[in-house]
Amino acid sequence: MTTTTASTRLFHFIAGRAGPWIVERNICIFGDPLPWAPRLAVVADAPDGSPDPHVWQLRGITSNERYVTRNEKIALLAKQEGLGRAQATHAALIPIRKKAAWWAMTQDERRHILEEQSQHIAIGLKYLPAIARRLHHCRDLGGDQPFDFITWFEFAPADTGAFNELLAALRASPEWKYVDREVDIRLNQASGRPFRVFRRVARSGLE
């Protein structure tokens, strides 16, 4: 059971000339940038990624929650909506790496900075259901991983300002002092939601 879930938890983010998402902007916030590519595809269940030529490829795996408490989870579940909504034609891909000092902290220390000092969970809650998200972990995939996390966000064009507010609040928080690499890639679908196979793949990872 666990093994079946594991394979459907791994997602590939493939930037190149193909893919349903049009890249609008690719801005490096901290550290090394990612090269420009005009298109992006998000693919689940492709152990070797894309056989097609690509400019770069990142991998991330959805996992159990590391900080959220049951009361916070109840509040999140009451407000959040899934990926793949027809009106959510804009997206953001934000890969992040945190400093060694973050990972050297114990669980209570990281939770204290993430929520009691930075309100990371409360800030996300404030922008639900407008901003849907899925968090992917990279740090424990093995091999040389350029990022620790990849977050994928989806929202309607009218909520772009709200999304920028959300990011500004997080980036101003004490937690962000521990970020040493961050790239902010904005995407859209010119002609609404993409073809069926992609919608199925995107929804299969929502748990």
Place this chain on the structure above:
Amino acid sequence: MTTTTASTRLFHFIAGRAGPWIVERNICIFGDPLPWAPRLAVVADAPDGSPDPHVWQLRGITSNERYVTRNEKIALLAKQEGLGRAQATHAALIPIRKKAAWWAMTQDERRHILEEQSQHIAIGLKYLPAIARRLHHCRDLGGDQPFDFITWFEFAPADTGAFNELLAALRASPEWKYVDREVDIRLNQASGRPFRVFRRVARSGLE
């Protein structure tokens, strides 16, 4: 910096006819067994594992702590000793998988069962420094992983009884109701600590 650390955090456990560790016993506690093999090697920094023939191979990655608080960490650091001690010629390899119900819980719920109900950290502390250990995570490596964790223990032959007590205490705890696969493999080195290269490799992963 993170990427360099990541590659030295991944360990391969290779069972077959070669390797410095002699397998004494291979007992299945819950779920499917692992096949018998007479020898075991623990290898770091080998992305593709062993090119030699082997019976089975498991991978695990050391990572940040998920439950330990700063006060508990101070107590552990004050008592614990590393792997690779000359007198610690006995070892155990215990891969474990937990049920989906465990992973569906929030962080506070898992911590409550692991420590407040089961004293997992306190039980480990009680057997320090006799029983040295290193925890490896498998669940977020990607691909089909047969286990969620692999723990490697080392102790002197005279501490075998203490080690069995430690396991009995954990297996009787509420946390173990969430274990659905566990194999208990006991090993020893007939002629003391193995060759130098293995000692170097084992020590490099202690952080």
